[in-house]
Amino acid sequence: MGFVTIPxxxxxxxxGDDSAWAYFTRYYGPLIWLRGNDYHLTPSEQEExxxxxxxxxxxxxxxxxxxxxxxxxxxxxxxxxxxCIFQILRRRQKLSSQTELEEGxxxxxxxxxxxxxxxxxxxxxxxxSLALEELGRELKPRKLQAFRMCRLENKDPKEVAKFQxxxxxxxxxxxxxxxxxxxxxxxxxxxx
Amino acid sequence: MKHIDExxxxxxxxxxxxxxxxxxxxxxxxxxxxxxxxxxxxxxEREELLNIGQTMVRLVHxxxxxxxxxxxxxxxxxxxxxx
Numbered sequence: 001m002g003f004v005t006i007p008x009x010x011x012x013x014x015x016g017d018d019s020a021w022a023y024f025t026r027y028y029g030p031l032i033w034l035r036g037n038d039y040h041l042t043p044s045e046q047e048e049x050x051x052x053x054x055x056x057x058x059x060x061x062x063x064x065x066x067x068x069x070x071x072x073x074x075x076x077x078x079x080x081x082x083x084c085i086f087q088i089l090r091r092r093q094k095l096s097s098q099t100e101l102e103e104g105x106x107x108x109x110x111x112x113x114x115x116x117x118x119x120x121x122x123x124x125x126x127x128x129s130l131a132l133e134e135l136g137r138e139l140k141p142r143k144l145q146a147f148r149m150c151r152l153e154n155k156d157p158k159e160v161a162k163f164q165x166x167x168x169x170x171x172x173x174x175x176x177x178x179x180x181x182x183x184x185x186x187x188x189x190x191x192x
Numbered sequence: 193m194k195h196i197d198e199x200x201x202x203x204x205x206x207x208x209x210x211x212x213x214x215x216x217x218x219x220x221x222x223x224x225x226x227x228x229x230x231x232x233x234x235x236x237e238r239e240e241l242l243n244i245g246q247t248m249v250r251l252v253h254x255x256x257x258x259x260x261x262x263x264x265x266x267x268x269x270x271x272x273x274x275x
Contacts, residue, residue, distance in 0.1 A: 025258075025264035026255075029255070029258040029264055030251055030254035030255040030257075030258050031251075031254075033254045033257060033258050034250065034251070034254045037254070043261070046261070047261065050258070050264060054264070121243065121244075121247045122247055122250065122251060124244060124247070125244050125247035125248045125250075125251050126251060128244050128248065129248055129251060148245075151238065151241045151242075151245070152241055152242070152244065152245030152248065153245055154242055154245075156206075157206055157208065158208070168208065172199050172202055172203055172208075173199065175202065176198060176199050176202065179237075
């Protein structure tokens with residue numbers, strides 16, 4: 001399945017399209033898992049979390065309408081995930097109220113700031129992954145490989161040229177072409 | 193001297209420009225604010241990409257864990273109301 005915009009994914013999920021749900025779980029599942037991991041959920045709680053988030057989306061689909069002008073999808077998703085995590089922790093800790101728990105968790109401001117920073121970086125990496133995956137359908141694999149090796153893995157372009165058996169100029173041209181396409185794609189994805 | 197193209201700025205950042213050309217570029221960068229700013233932007237973009245690359249490793253690991261765990265393979269989502 002190719003790139004799907006958030007509004008169309010949500011609309012398809014709403015209409016019960018299984019592939020839209022599969023898309024959601026494929027691309028957002030890892031982000032959900034990482035959030036759970038941040039709160040040190042056990043494997044069984046992680047499973048609970050993944051199901052709870054899906055159920056929350058499933059229940060919300062009838063009345064939820066995506067309006068980008070009112071807020072970003074990622075913020076909505078974050079709220080849903082956090083809510084589900086708090087419920088799991090509440091069950092675990094047998095705390096009496098959501099408010100007490102939220103205050104308890106938010107108490108460590110440094111930890112909360114670190115989580116937010118990680119969340120921001122993971123979302124960015126998620127968008128870049130989507131963009132690169134999409135570019136994989138448009139550009140030669142060699143070009144993407146050169147880009148990944150040089151720009152994402154910090155390999156020396158000379159070594160990459162040797163590895164790919166191409167000239168150094170080709171590696172630079174390939175990286176530049178991928179970077180230009182990537183900038184465009186990121187812009188599209190950010191606006192989608 | 194004309195403005196320096198992006199590919200050559202990348203090569204300059206990596207030290208992959210012949211010595212004489214490198215000297216000319218350095219001189220140009222001292223005079224041309226536009227090219228100096230573009231070079232700085234490329235440097236920042238590279239740093240950002242390296243961070244993204246490292247985070248992607250975490251994301252790939254999470255994706256593998258989620259796939260292997262089969263969290264989402266247990267069938268259709270139900271609202272849980274009938275439980």
